[in-house]
Amino acid sequence: MAKVIIIGGGPAGCEAAHQLANQGIDVELVEKNNETGGNLNNWYQLFPDRKSAKDLNDILKQNLNHPKIQLHLGMEPRKIEKNKEGKFLVPLSDGSLLEGDSLLISTGFKIFDARRKEEYGYGIYENVITSVELENMFYNHSIQMVNGNTPKRIGIIHCVGSRDEKVCNYHCSKLCCITGVKQAIELRELLPDTEIFCFYMDMRMFGPGYEEMYREAQEKYNIKFVRGRLSEAAENLNKQLQIKVEDTLVGKPLRMTLDMMILLVGMESSEGSRQMADTLGLNLAPNGFIKSQDPHYRNNNTNVEGVFVAGCGSAPMNLTDTLADARSAAMSIMEYIKRI
Amino acid sequence: MINFWGYSISETRSINYDTNDKSMTEYIARVVPSSKLCIGCGGCTAGCTAGNLTNFNIRKIQMLMKRGENKEAKEQLQKCMLCGKCMLVCPRGVETRKMILEMLNYIKTKLKS
Numbered sequence: 001m002a003k004v005i006i007i008g009g010g011p012a013g014c015e016a017a018h019q020l021a022n023q024g025i026d027v028e029l030v031e032k033n034n035e036t037g038g039n040l041n042n043w044y045q046l047f048p049d050r051k052s053a054k055d056l057n058d059i060l061k062q063n064l065n066h067p068k069i070q071l072h073l074g075m076e077p078r079k080i081e082k083n084k085e086g087k088f089l090v091p092l093s094d095g096s097l098l099e100g101d102s103l104l105i106s107t108g109f110k111i112f113d114a115r116r117k118e119e120y121g122y123g124i125y126e127n128v129i130t131s132v133e134l135e136n137m138f139y140n141h142s143i144q145m146v147n148g149n150t151p152k153r154i155g156i157i158h159c160v161g162s163r164d165e166k167v168c169n170y171h172c173s174k175l176c177c178i179t180g181v182k183q184a185i186e187l188r189e190l191l192p193d194t195e196i197f198c199f200y201m202d203m204r205m206f207g208p209g210y211e212e213m214y215r216e217a218q219e220k221y222n223i224k225f226v227r228g229r230l231s232e233a234a235e236n237l238n239k240q241l242q243i244k245v246e247d248t249l250v251g252k253p254l255r256m257t258l259d260m261m262i263l264l265v266g267m268e269s270s271e272g273s274r275q276m277a278d279t280l281g282l283n284l285a286p287n288g289f290i291k292s293q294d295p296h297y298r299n300n301n302t303n304v305e306g307v308f309v310a311g312c313g314s315a316p317m318n319l320t321d322t323l324a325d326a327r328s329a330a331m332s333i334m335e336y337i338k339r340i
Numbered sequence: 341m342i343n344f345w346g347y348s349i350s351e352t353r354s355i356n357y358d359t360n361d362k363s364m365t366e367y368i369a370r371v372v373p374s375s376k377l378c379i380g381c382g383g384c385t386a387g388c389t390a391g392n393l394t395n396f397n398i399r400k401i402q403m404l405m406k407r408g409e410n411k412e413a414k415e416q417l418q419k420c421m422l423c424g425k426c427m428l429v430c431p432r433g434v435e436t437r438k439m440i441l442e443m444l445n446y447i448k449t450k451l452k453s
Contacts, residue, residue: 215432219377222369222376225379247355249399249403250409251400252354254355254357254407255358
């Protein structure tokens with residue numbers, strides 16, 4: 001019986017495991033944390049329909065209750081080898097050894113460390129937070145400055161760690177724009193009298209319903225969008241933030257004081273993806289993500305025969321695309337297994 | 341601009357949002373809600389007859405107004421001939437003509453200084 005080893009139990013790994021198991025293939029799912037779900041565990045509501053992240057996560061988890069799926073939580077793969085028969089040998093951190101016909105790498109992304117953009121003051125000024133921390137505030141239904149006050153003016157900064165040569169990231173993280181719009185609307189619902197600004201370079205509304213949501217944010221929720229990249233922030237004695245941007249559509253520098261600043265942190269290739277690339281000899285794209293063999297027709301294949309990639313290990317993706325990519329990877333793996 | 345002994349001090353070009361008067365933009369947002377939908381594409385300005393003959397730029401003027409920079413709006417708006425071509429081209433359905441009329445109205449009746 002064919003067996004597939006999946007490294008990474010985020011949404012992509014869970015969905016691929018479920019699809020493969022339904023086709024009668026044995027699956028070993030390896031996850032380094034003590035629960036599956038990956039970055040989805042840090043999210044409160046999803047765009048564009050505001051579905052609860054937990055609900056989706058629960059569905060993905062329930063699907064793993066399948067006789068064909070073996071879950072290895074809290075485990076990491078050690079040095080992986082491909083033997084002469086073309087089987088993959090994966091020793092785990094507990095000393096056990098998995099053997100499979102194919103490998104699926106679904107090691108996902110990591111969030112950009114906002115401290116690397118020092119001029120934005122994350123980790124230095126107390127009212128600068130990341131979009132991930134804001135999700136946690138939404139979870140608790142409470143938006144407060146560190147001193148307990150309600151913020152009267154909030155700025156959401158797009159492209160933090162994305163499209164920025166200064167932090168060695170040329171790529172667009174793709175999701176931050178729509179995340180910013182979603183979070184601005186959620187902020188408005190909790191804070192009806194607060195002025196909310198988004199500072200953007202381009203609004204990249206790539207998915208169905210996204211542009212409509214952007215439009216609604218402007219008209220119905222009175223979110224103000226300023227086209228300009230933040231150059232720097234400074235803190236005043238009241239722990240507010242003085243920011244400088246150019247309002248590029250006006251052609252003048254703009255200064256304002258914010259009570260709270262939210263950094264829409266981008267996505268980078270995860271440590272796990274890099275380790276897998278290293279141990280298996282996978283090619284990386286210039287942006288550090290795992291390189292697909294072909295962007296159109298063989299996008300789940302890697303340069304190593306039998307090793308496949310799904311989800312954000314290969315590029316920043318939203319959940320819709322991640323789950324679709326996982327199903328597509330499952331199909332590619334089934335084709336491969338039939339062939340060997 | 342202050343001039344003394346041949347030297348002068350330049351006023352800042354920078355927009356100070358904290359101190360600017362935002363009453364006009366609040367009024368316009370209320371009476372012409374569609375004005376909030378502008379994405380700054382410049383379609384309105386490209387087709388504008390007044391803009392082709394003078395330095396009138398409707399896209400820029402309403403953006404300045406939104407930041408509380410009312411002086412330029414006040415100086416420039418008279419150049420508009422209210423032909424409404426801007427409204428025909430706007431991809432976001434902003435009622436530009438109504439917005440201009442309301443800006444003129446506000447400047448005439450309510451704007452301080």
